[in-house]
Amino acid sequence: MIKWAIIFFVAALILGALGFGGLAGAAMGIAKLLFWVVVIIAVVLLVLGVTVYRKIT
Structure with missing residues (x-):
């Protein structure tokens, strides 16, 4: 799950750079x-x- 959170975070950064820039x-x-x-x-x-x-742990 943390892997997916990191993937979505990176996607958010990329989308933010393209959209807000x-x-x-x-x-x-x-x-x-x-x-x-x-x-x-x-x-x-x-x-x-x-x-x-x-x-789990």
Whole structure:
């Protein structure tokens, strides 16, 4: 689960750089939306990964 959280975090950084930097132009609104969706998913997966890890070990 932590692996997925890291993947989504990296995706959020990339989407944020493209969307907030002005490079995306007309797609900036979509990039901002995807950025926040990916950040939320990354945080949820991180929390789940930590809690499941504690229950297993």
